[in-house]
Amino acid sequence: MGIKVGISACLLGEQVRYNGGHKRSRYLQDVLSKYFDYTPLCPEMGIGLGVPRQPIRLITTSGNNETGIEAALSDDNDVRFTQQLKDYAKQQATQLSDASGYIFMQKSPSCGYTRVKLYHENGNPLEVSQGIYAAELDRLLPLMPKEEAGRLSDAMIRENFITRVMAYHDWQNNVAYQLTPQALLDFHVRYKYLLMAHHIQSYQSLGKMLSNLKAKPLGEIAMDYITEFMGALKHIANRKKNTNVLQHLQGYLKNDLDKDEKQEMLDLVNQYRTGLVPIVVPLTLLNHHIKKHTDDDNYLRKQKYLNPHPYELGLRNAI
Ligand code: SF4
Incomplete structure (x- = not known):
């Protein structure tokens, strides 16, 4: 369904x-x-x-x-x-x-x-x-x-909308349906880099919001969280913000990649930053390295940023 x-x-x-x-x-x-x-x-x-x-x-x-x-x-x-x-x-x-x-x-x-x-x-x-x-x-x-x-x-608006639908669906099914502190924290972990790509201020303030889950009833915190979260995703993730996230993610692999692999990754991120290739190009290589060098439950693999919507839609080929 x-x-x-x-x-x-x-x-x-x-x-x-x-x-x-x-x-x-x-x-x-x-x-x-x-x-x-x-x-x-x-x-x-x-x-x-x-x-x-x-x-x-x-x-x-x-x-x-x-x-x-x-x-x-x-x-x-x-x-x-x-x-x-x-x-x-x-x-x-x-x-x-x-x-x-x-x-x-x-x-x-x-x-x-x-x-x-x-x-x-x-x-x-x-x-x-x-x-x-x-x-x-x-x-x-x-x-x-x-x-x-x-x-x-518009490719940017399309990608943004479908990202928001998928994220909201995840929230409805995996957090709101049975709200627990762990479900809320796990959701935030999954969306950290996606948030960073859309609105860095919300990435910071939502992290702070979850640092004390005893400050208010959990239901209120969850409502404050998802309200700011959905607002944050409305901001378009542009080349500058995506480049920043790609560089952060690449940083996690600095001890796993050899000199040539690092240079290749840097070149592709740079080509994306300057508009020569769409974001799918550096992301495909990044995903490849993450799969090769990390375990199934690794923090990086959980990041929705890497696969926020079905790959077959090709939404990241056009942005
Ligand atoms: S769904 Fe009905 S009311 Fe809405 S735009 Fe279409 S025809 Fe008009």
């Missing part, structure tokens, strides 16, 4: 758009479905709007003010669906509490997660906002990683 992930139903080819069409994504349906067990949802169908239906849009009376944003029929401001969409998000949040991620269709006044067009009641376009359903789901399930399908065509 794959990892449970919510998704806008139109992205899987369901003909649920206002015009009876869909927005099928081959990558999501043919590639990621090998790992993700999708829960397809269409909030507009869910609140009883049929197909075809009149399109809706986001409107506000008070400038770009979150609280004043409403979903209404594009040609009749008085017919509104805001509360129904929020209620639908509440219902779905319960069945999605064990999901590890959500992929939204972009630009939709219901599902859009980042840049949905917002209009003044008088019809003038204002700035951008979040769809009503997506914003409410974000409020109710703040830890769950979320992304828009359109943004996943």
Whole structure:
């Protein structure tokens, strides 16, 4: 069974758009479905709007003010669906509490997660906002990683999102499900270098947070931990930060590699740093040396940084 992930139903080819069409994504349906067990949802169908239906849009009376944003029929401001969409998000949040991620269709006044067009009641376009359903789901399930399908065509954003889904799934299954001090500490050990690659400040502060597990009830510490952890992973691991981590990891092998092997490793890290090769190149050699020179339960082998998502997805060939 794959990892449970919510998704806008139109992205899987369901003909649920206002015009009876869909927005099928081959990558999501043919590639990621090998790992993700999708829960397809269409909030507009869910609140009883049929197909075809009149399109809706986001409107506000008070400038770009979150609280004043409403979903209404594009040609009749008085017919509104805001509360129904929020209620639908509440219902779905319960069945999605064990999901590890959500992929939204972009630009939709219901599902859009980042840049949905917002209009003044008088019809003038204002700035951008979040769809009503997506914003409410974000409020109710703040830890769950979320992304828009359109943004996943960017290799860095795609790799970042799938890393977050996998890490959150690990947390749900191996820490939250049966919380113990050891489970929390083991999780932190696994993610040390991944954290360092994404956000070095959180790598430091989360280590400190776990240094005294008696400071507060364990449940509170775990919640503080995972909240900062998921926020940290949202930062993109760029070449500079990855180079730093690769150098740290290589340092563990300094007594195991001969002079030529060390030079080869250094050269590949340098080629990655300067953009000549993707990160998979130095990482493949590093993984090879770690396997050759360490035992199964070695600290390095536990590092999720080395394999944060299925190798077959090739996510690190493109970054
Ligand atoms: S974007 Fe959301 S509301 Fe619109 S058709 Fe797709 S699933 Fe339904």
